[in-house]
Amino acid sequence: xxxxxxxxxxxxxxxxxxxxxxxxxxxxxxxxSMVFPELRSFAVLHSGxxxxxxxxxxxxIKIVDSEYKILKVGEDVNNNLKSLGHIVIKFDGGAGDLMxxxxxxxxxxxxxxxxxxxxSISEGAAAAFQGAGKTAVVVGSTTExxxxxxxxxxxxxxxxxxxxxxxxxAK
Numbered sequence: 001x002x003x004x005x006x007x008x009x010x011x012x013x014x015x016x017x018x019x020x021x022x023x024x025x026x027x028x029x030x031x032x033s034m035v036f037p038e039l040r041s042f043a044v045l046h047s048g049x050x051x052x053x054x055x056x057x058x059x060x061i062k063i064v065d066s067e068y069k070i071l072k073v074g075e076d077v078n079n080n081l082k083s084l085g086h087i088v089i090k091f092d093g094g095a096g097d098l099m100x101x102x103x104x105x106x107x108x109x110x111x112x113x114x115x116x117x118x119x120s121i122s123e124g125a126a127a128a129f130q131g132a133g134k135t136a137v138v139v140g141s142t143t144e145x146x147x148x149x150x151x152x153x154x155x156x157x158x159x160x161x162x163x164x165x166x167x168x169x170a171k
Contacts, residue, residue, distance in 0.1 A: 002060065005053025006121035008085065012045040013113055021110045025092055026102075027063070029119065031085025044113050049085035054078055058124035061089065061105060064117045068105035069124065076100040135159045 011032050014020075020042040021027055032045040055077050059070045071094035080086045080101045090096055093107035113119075136158050138150050153160050 002122040002124070003053070004120050004122040006051050006055070006081070008046040008048045008050075008119050010044055010113055010115055010117045010119065011047045012040075013115065014041040014043050014045070016042040017044060017113065021091075025090065025107075025110070027089045027091070027110060027113070029085070029087055029089070034084045034086065044119075046085060046119060049081070051078065051082045053121075053123070055081065055087075055103065055121055060122050060124055061103070062118070062120045062122070063089075064111040064113060066108065066111045068108060070103050070105055070121075072098050072102075072104035074098050074100040074102045077103055135161065137161045 008031075017027070028039070028043045030039065030043045030045055031049040032047050035043055035045060055070065055073055057070055057073055060067050061070060062068075068089075068091070077087055077100075086101065088099060088102040090102055090104045091107055091110050092104055094104045095107075096104060098104065136153050138146055138153070138160055150160050
C-alpha cells in the first residue's frame with residue numbers, strides 16, 4: 001500500500017467549478033480559510049490541510065474515486081499546498097505549460113467534486129524502489145515482460161541482477 005502523505009476534505013464547491021473544469025480542464029483547490037473572496041466561485045475549498053511529504057512526479061493524486069498519476073510539479077507546489085492549501089491541477093497529460101503552483105496529471109475525465117469528498121496524494125509505485133542500496137533479482141529477464149520489469153527497476157534507481165537462467169532448487 002502506498003504511503004498517503006496528504007489528505008483533505010472538500011467543504012465547499014464554487015458555483016462555477018463545473019463550468020471551469022469542463023472548459024479549462026483544471027481544478028483549483030484552496031484551504032477554505034485562505035482563499036480570496038474573488039476566487040471562491042471557481043475553486044474547490046477544503047479543510048484539514050496537512051502535508052506530510054513532498055509532492056513529486058510519479059506520485060498519485062486521488063480525487064473522489066479517481067486516481068491520476070502526477071506528471072509535472074511546479075516549483076511552488078509544495079510551499080503553496082503547505083501554507084495556503086492551494087494548487088492548480090491540470091488534467092492535460094503533461095502537455096501544457098507548467099505554472100509554478102500547478103501540477104499536471106493524466107488526461108482523464110475530471111470527477112464531480114462534492115461536499116465531504118476526499119482529495120489525497122500518495123507515493124507512486126516507483127517510490128518503493130527508490131533509494132541507494134536497493135537490489136532486485138529478476139528471473140526470466142529474457143521475456144518481454146521480464147525486460148519491462150528490468151527497465152522499470154533500473155529507471156527507478158534499483159541495481160538489477162538479471163540472470164535469466166537462475167535455477168532455484170527447493171527440498
